[in-house]
Amino acid sequence: MKVKINGKQEDFRTVWMENSVIFMIDQPKLPHKFEIYRSKKYRWTANAIRNMIVRGAPAIGATAAFGMAQAAFEFKGDNFLEFLGHMDNAKKIFKDTRPTAYDLFYSIDRMMNGMRPATSVEEAQELLKKASQRYADESAERCRRIGEIGEKLIEKGSKILTHCNAGALGCVDYGTALAPIRFGKYHGREPFVFVDETRPRCQGSMLTAWELSQEDIEYSIIVDNAAGYFMRKGEIDLIIVGADRIALNGDVVNKIGTYEKAVLARENEIPFYVAAPQSTFDFSCKTGKDVRIEERDEEEILYMWGVDQKKEFNRVRIAPDGAVARNPAFDVTPVEYVSKIITEKGVYDPEDLPG
Ligand code: MRU
Numbered sequence: 001m002k003v004k005i006n007g008k009q010e011d012f013r014t015v016w017m018e019n020s021v022i023f024m025i026d027q028p029k030l031p032h033k034f035e036i037y038r039s040k041k042y043r044w045t046a047n048a049i050r051n052m053i054v055r056g057a058p059a060i061g062a063t064a065a066f067g068m069a070q071a072a073f074e075f076k077g078d079n080f081l082e083f084l085g086h087m088d089n090a091k092k093i094f095k096d097t098r099p100t101a102y103d104l105f106y107s108i109d110r111m112m113n114g115m116r117p118a119t120s121v122e123e124a125q126e127l128l129k130k131a132s133q134r135y136a137d138e139s140a141e142r143c144r145r146i147g148e149i150g151e152k153l154i155e156k157g158s159k160i161l162t163h164c165n166a167g168a169l170g171c172v173d174y175g176t177a178l179a180p181i182r183f184g185k186y187h188g189r190e191p192f193v194f195v196d197e198t199r200p201r202c203q204g205s206m207l208t209a210w211e212l213s214q215e216d217i218e219y220s221i222i223v224d225n226a227a228g229y230f231m232r233k234g235e236i237d238l239i240i241v242g243a244d245r246i247a248l249n250g251d252v253v254n255k256i257g258t259y260e261k262a263v264l265a266r267e268n269e270i271p272f273y274v275a276a277p278q279s280t281f282d283f284s285c286k287t288g289k290d291v292r293i294e295e296r297d298e299e300e301i302l303y304m305w306g307v308d309q310k311k312e313f314n315r316v317r318i319a320p321d322g323a324v325a326r327n328p329a330f331d332v333t334p335v336e337y338v339s340k341i342i343t344e345k346g347v348y349d350p351e352d353l354p355g
Pocket of ligand 1: 055056057058101163164165166167170171176177203241242243244254255256329
């Protein structure tokens with residue numbers, strides 16, 4: 001992704017690994033500070049996923065893949081059986097970080113399978129190093145293809161609504177929902193983006209808005225409750241969102257609030273597209289009802305977080321003392337509200353996904 005540093009655009013990935021150190025764009029600091037978080041231990045990497053220093057389904061998948069390689073290199077000694085026990089423990093720690101995004105589980109299982117041919121600690125370490133890098137490169141490539149394929153759904157001057165951040169920051173690069181928009185911009189389609197604020201963590205107003213501004217893509221942030229107003233006024237031509245998990249029947253699990261956007265889109269006859277790589281498809285879930293929805297801490301709702309006039313990070317309470325809140329992080333959009341799913345292999349009817 002392009003990031004403006006001292007007026008110059010530089011290329012960054014959201015997450016990468018060098019010599020067993022994992023580097024991540026520190027997302028809770030955005031849009032106010034662009035900093036890189038360095039994780040030297042796999043348990044720190046797992047915490048970075050849990051605390052959302054890195055977030056978004058494909059990004060956490062790639063981070064966990066690197067984390068598994070990191071865990072392998074942290075093992076001291078050459079007892080292979082003990083090593084396998086250590087890796088099994090690392091697998092559990094990573095799988096326990098966030099429950100909903102399927103990419104996380106997919107990538108960890110791929111790493112465990114990837115080291116299967118190894119008969120020594122050293123061999124397993126080398127296999128995991130290569131497999132994790134391959135995983136991240138493939139993940140970026142899948143999103144690049146989604147961009148190329150999805151761009152064709154955008155007409156010149158299209159006004160597009162998106163929810164949460166399904167951009168490069170939520171992936172290794174390019175994004176899922178934002179990839180077609182990015183490629184549309186590169187090829188003169190002049191997209192305009194309505195950015196849902198996406199309470200409570202404001203991934204829209206903090207991350208998507210930042211990402212679009214890095215590439216000079218025009219946008220307006222709107223509060224989550226305003227999407228219906230703009231749809232009814234005819235100001236939105238299409239909607240593109242990402243996904244955290246897609247079930248066998250085509251039900252889509254994504255950031256809380258996606259479902260109501262899809263229902264409103266149907267009511268207003270606006271196409272509702274979901275962009276996702278195949279690492280997000282979980283065909284062991286027959287429908288969205290089988291997916292575990294993460295419930296996060298109520299503090300995310302009771303407080304707001306940002307910088308003050310002195311540019312210092314501060315948290316302020318916005319709810320009465322003693323107030324309680326419920327904070328589901330995702331919801332399920334039933335397949336009948338989804339117009340098409342944009343994947344790296346093509347654009348599909350949601351009931352007809354490639355296996
Ligand atoms: O809680 P988050 O920020 O990890 O949720 C991210 C989303 O819901 C995205 O829409 C999804 O992962 C799609 S692809 C980045």
